[in-house]
Amino acid sequence: MQRKTKIIESIDGEIFDIELSEDLLKKNKEIARENKKLLEKHNILGIDIMGAIGAGKTTLITKIVSILSKKYKIAVLCGDLTTTLDADIIKSAGAEVIQINTGKECHLDANLVRKALKELSLNKIDLLIIENVGNLICPGEFVLGTHKRMVVVSVTEGPFMVVKHPYIFMEADVGVINKIELKDVMDVEPKKLQSAMKKIKPGIKVFETSARKNIGVEILATFISKLLK
Amino acid sequence: MHEFTIAKEIIMHLNEFKKRQNDLKIIGLNIELGEFTFANEEQIKFWLKELLKDTNKININIKRIKPIVYCNKCGYSGNIKFSADPLYHFLLPDLRCEKCNSKRIDLIKGRECNLKSVKVKKTFNKKKKLL
Ligand SMILES: Nc1nc2c(ncn2[C@@H]2O[C@H](COP(=O)(O)OP(=O)(O)OP(=O)(O)O)[C@@H](O)[C@H]2O)c(=O)[nH]1
Ligand SMILES: [Mg+2]
Ligand SMILES: [Zn+2]
Numbered sequence: 001m002q003r004k005t006k007i008i009e010s011i012d013g014e015i016f017d018i019e020l021s022e023d024l025l026k027k028n029k030e031i032a033r034e035n036k037k038l039l040e041k042h043n044i045l046g047i048d049i050m051g052a053i054g055a056g057k058t059t060l061i062t063k064i065v066s067i068l069s070k071k072y073k074i075a076v077l078c079g080d081l082t083t084t085l086d087a088d089i090i091k092s093a094g095a096e097v098i099q100i101n102t103g104k105e106c107h108l109d110a111n112l113v114r115k116a117l118k119e120l121s122l123n124k125i126d127l128l129i130i131e132n133v134g135n136l137i138c139p140g141e142f143v144l145g146t147h148k149r150m151v152v153v154s155v156t157e158g159p160f161m162v163v164k165h166p167y168i169f170m171e172a173d174v175g176v177i178n179k180i181e182l183k184d185v186m187d188v189e190p191k192k193l194q195s196a197m198k199k200i201k202p203g204i205k206v207f208e209t210s211a212r213k214n215i216g217v218e219i220l221a222t223f224i225s226k227l228l229k
Numbered sequence: 230m231h232e233f234t235i236a237k238e239i240i241m242h243l244n245e246f247k248k249r250q251n252d253l254k255i256i257g258l259n260i261e262l263g264e265f266t267f268a269n270e271e272q273i274k275f276w277l278k279e280l281l282k283d284t285n286k287i288n289i290n291i292k293r294i295k296p297i298v299y300c301n302k303c304g305y306s307g308n309i310k311f312s313a314d315p316l317y318h319f320l321l322p323d324l325r326c327e328k329c330n331s332k333r334i335d336l337i338k339g340r341e342c343n344l345k346s347v348k349v350k351k352t353f354n355k356k357k358k359l360l
Contacts, residue, residue, distance in 0.1 A: 011351065012351055012352060012353050013350060013351060013352070014350070014351045015256065015348065015349070015350050015351075016348070016349060016351075017259070017346045017347070017348050017349075018246075018250075018253075018346055018347050018349055019345070019346045020242065020246070020344050020345065020346055020347060021343060021344075021345060021346075022242050022343060022344040023341075023342065023343055024235050024238045024239060024242075024342045024343060024344060025235075025342050027238070105231070105234075106231060107231060109234075137267045138231045138267055140267050141231060141266060141267045141268065141342075142231070163321055166321055166322055167265055167266075167267055167322075168267075170265065170322070170324065170336070196321065199312065199321050199323050199324075200321060200322055200323070200324060201324055202324055202325050202332035202334075203332055
């Protein structure tokens with residue numbers, strides 16, 4: 001018995017949809033996963049520090065490094081648009097620093113971090129801190145492969161910084177409210193910033209600091225050192 | 230500016246598609262963008278139009294995806310809670326279970342950034358430019 005195979009052919013000019021379902025951020029996620037594996041192979045804790053421009057990321061990192069470098073070997077990757085100012089300050093606090101200039105990009109991505117990791121002697125490092133580019137929007141989208149993500153805001157940015165940028169806090173494990181010594185001058189209640197963060201991300205750990213006046217920095221450093229064990 | 234990165238990624242996928250299927254002309258794009266992504270819809274469209282310059286006739290369709298959460302404690306799956314803060318006049322997403330108030334919530338929808346599908350037109354003229 002002969003069976004005829006029915007062939008369906010599209011005709012010229014026919015219009016139809018073809019499913020692709022490509023995740024456009026997949027490449028970044030995959031490289032981030034590799035970065036994380038690499039860090040874990042060398043027993044390194046990775047922290048991605050995000051936050052608004054000028055919130056005090058560099059100052060805070062400098063202070064944390066000078067406390068923790070007595071006990072741990074620390075490397076810092078510094079994302080910056082063009083300058084090496086931040087890198088120089090952090091180096092003097094006792095960490096190995098690699099500068100990543102992002103040029104016009106508003107965020108670090110996993111590939112840039114992967115490149116930077118190649119420059120480090122990973123077996124000598126306990127803690128990797130990454131200072132992301134100052135921006136409360138884009139960095140949230142690009143995971144780097146760190147174990148924790150921290151967002152730094154400061155009271156000088158006013159009372160609405162958190163509620164205006166809720167999405168980045170969804171990505172955060174740790175929130176820091178910096179420049180706390182200026183809260184009265186700025187008429188900002190840090191407790192309100194805290195409660196907004198906790199509403200957006202119920203499990204978030206929040207710290208209030210003044211990197212300049214050394215308030216709360218020791219507590220934050222202790223929290224990080226506990227993660228290192 | 231990471232809308233540019235996303236647009237570039239889309240173009241790369243379109244070029245790959247063109248290589249595989251040179252008898253199909255791409256006339257439309259369907260993109261899915263979760264409401265909790267940080268990318269701006271208009272900027273993605275802008276960059277795509279820039280990058281596709283000479284062939285501006287591709288229809289770009291961006292669908293926003295509503296966030297959906299799953300509760301690991303009670304199994305609730307559904308819309309996310311938003312709480313209006315009367316003080317701030319903002320709607321804040323509240324990542325707690327609407328049913329049991331648990332914090333063990335996963336966002337299962339709302340972070341998409343996908344090139345969902347392409348609308349194509351069958352053409353037998355292989356010499357025709359495809360993009
Ligand atoms: N008053 C006060 N000033 C601070 C504090 N922390 C940092 N600053 C100052 O704020 C300014 C910006 O601090 P940085 O540490 O460079 O901030 P950043 O977040 O690294 O900034 P970018 O990398 O440019 O986004 C500097 O002048 C710091 O001295 C603080 O706790 N209180
Ligand atoms: Mg800095
Ligand atoms: Zn529940």
